[in-house]
Amino acid sequence: MLSLAAVQAVQAAAGLGAIVALRPAAEGLLVREAAGGEDWVLVARGAVGRAPGAAARERQAEARDVKVTEAAALADEPNGSQCVEMSAQLIRLARQAPLRGEDIRRTMENLSEAMALLAQRRSEAEHRALVELKRAQRTCCKCDVTAEDTYADLVELSNCGHCMCTDCFRGHVLAAAPRPCCTFPFCECAIAELDVRATLRPEELEAYISAGVRNIADQICQCPKCQKVIALDRDKHDARNAGRVRCVCQETFCADCRASPFHEGMTCEEMRSTRPCRFCKTRVICALAASPGDIVVCASQACQQESRAVCGKVRQDCGHPCGGLAEESSCPAECFACLGSERSCGICLFPLEEGASMVLSCGHAMHVNCVRERFEAEKSAERASLTFSRCPVCKTDMAHPEALECEFLAVNELRSSIQGVLDEARGRASPAEALLEDDAIPTETTCLHTVRIRALNDVTVSKWNSQLGMFVICEPPCGDMTILLLYRSSQLRCIANDMST
Known part of the structure; x- marks a missing residue:
């Protein structure tokens, strides 16, 4: 045990604080201070200094x-x-x-x-x-050219303050037209029109403006039927119907190739590989067309019949196929394909180019099948009128020197027979005796209308190619003569309401 004096001597010699523990060691004494925590201080023998x-x-x-x-x-x-x-x-x-x-x-x-x-x-x-x-503000944000390299060629963008060299600016604006934006990372500011006009050359500015006009043109289209301007909303997910537009006038057309009506189920490229049928306008693949060459006809029976009746020549003046008849010695003077919808058939009102057409002696053109069907319909009706043989445009008798010879011959015979009946009826003293058989008509007749007979073409007759047709004369109380018609039902009826006065 060390005495208190020895401890104080060690404390003073080592410059330590309050000592709480001492332990002898081979080199000297290990001392632990009150403020040192668990650390021990070695005080060497014969020397005073800092220990571990x-x-x-x-x-x-x-x-x-x-x-x-x-x-x-x-x-x-x-x-x-x-x-x-x-x-x-x-x-x-x-x-x-x-x-x-x-x-x-x-x-x-x-x-x-x-x-x-x-x-x-x-x-x-x-x-x-x-x-x-500061360096970024004077550096091209596309090619990293600094202001020290070419100060005069840098363009400072008005909207964002970033810079681009002149070459990069021109190339980027023309490539991204009509809506170029700044190329600085995370900067989406649009390049001002003022910067574009101040930097681009005249020819480049013209190309830039043209690109803007084309962009606007791609966003709108015009209806081919009513000429209404329509804003486009394209469906990019459906390539076959991407350009399909339906106008308020119910017309459907393609905004890309301007085809009307719209080519359903086909792209524009596929549509270009087809051609419309000459008569019904149905799209036909050229390799599958019924007729080779420039004249394309679909395989439908009606169109095939039209192709056999129509002239197969090609006009030298316009290159369109002739729309006249095959039996005609000369082609019509006008091209029906060039006239389009301006010249239509006077009977069906469809364009003349949709079928074989004939030019009547009066100068008006009709579809030959329309004229033939009109003759057949009147021929088989219960009552036939001579008005069916008139031109629906000018009301003159239809005639053609080479087409429908049998039909026109039958009409002329009918006209002659009626004329003979009228002449004989006008020459008789007693109208009641005219062309009457004892058992031909009922004893009681009723005249519904009275009108004076003035011309042959004002007369309506019954089946002119049948034995059932009979002409009867009645004498109304007013004294005017009226032609009566005997129907198949054996009833007499006044036909004055069918005549022209």
């Missing part, structure tokens, strides 16, 4: 210095302000810690140096960021 306990405290101070240095190294990071705040907290902790005077001085110096280093590095980072910003 002081070295331990030194290592603690160095560890604190390392922490401060690490905090200072974070100044370059984006959270440099947090590092400064951490250093301030360390200073406050150091002031509150029960350290010795030398440790406090060293800690304060390290912290001050760390604060100065942090401030210096933050200032340098701000300076570098400012330099980069």
